[in-house]
Amino acid sequence: MVERGTLSDAVGIDPSARPEETSDANVRPKGERLVLKRHWEDAKIVPIQNGEGGHGGGDRLLVHDVFRGADEDPLGRPADFRDGIRAVAVGIAGNESLVSGQAVSISDLGIIPT
Numbered sequence: 676m677v678e679r680g681t682l683s684d685a686v687g688i689d690p691s692a693r694p695e696e697t698s699d700a701n702v703r704p705k706g707e708r709l710v711l712k713r714h715w716e717d718a719k720i721v722p723i724q725n726g727e728g729g730h731g732g733g734d735r736l737l738v739h740d741v742f743r744g745a746d747e748d749p750l751g752r753p754a755d756f757r758d759g760i761r762a763v764a765v766g767i768a769g770n771e772s773l774v775s776g777q778a779v780s781i782s783d784l785g786i787i788p789t
Contacts, residue, residue, distance in 0.1 A: 707723065708720055708723070709721045709722075709723050740753055757787075760786060760787065761781075761787060763786075764781050764784055764786055764787055765781065767784060767786075768780070768781050768784060
């Protein structure tokens with residue numbers, strides 16, 4: 676879980692995310708933190724490592740991956756076109772479910788590559 680004190684454009688999302696309107700400064704502290712809470716364990720605050728540039732250094736990594744190719748990543752984060760199609764399929768199924776009021780199986784859409 677990442678907790679942020681405020682978002683610059685959060686008025687429409689969460690009106691309570693405005694520290695200037697909060698009577699208790701501890702309710703929404705400025706900055707952000709990452710809290711790890713596993714079952715049956717105490718919560719731990721995990722340091723957030725930010726790189727330089729936008730999105731905590733993520734923009735530089737994304738541009739590198741797109742134009743030079745992804746480096747070895749033990750977490751398997753780089754996505755390929757199949758992952759993009761899968762993401763779009765989730766959105767299509769969600770929209771169809773909203774219209775029909777029924778569950779929509781992504782596999783029934785017939786667009787997921789093998």
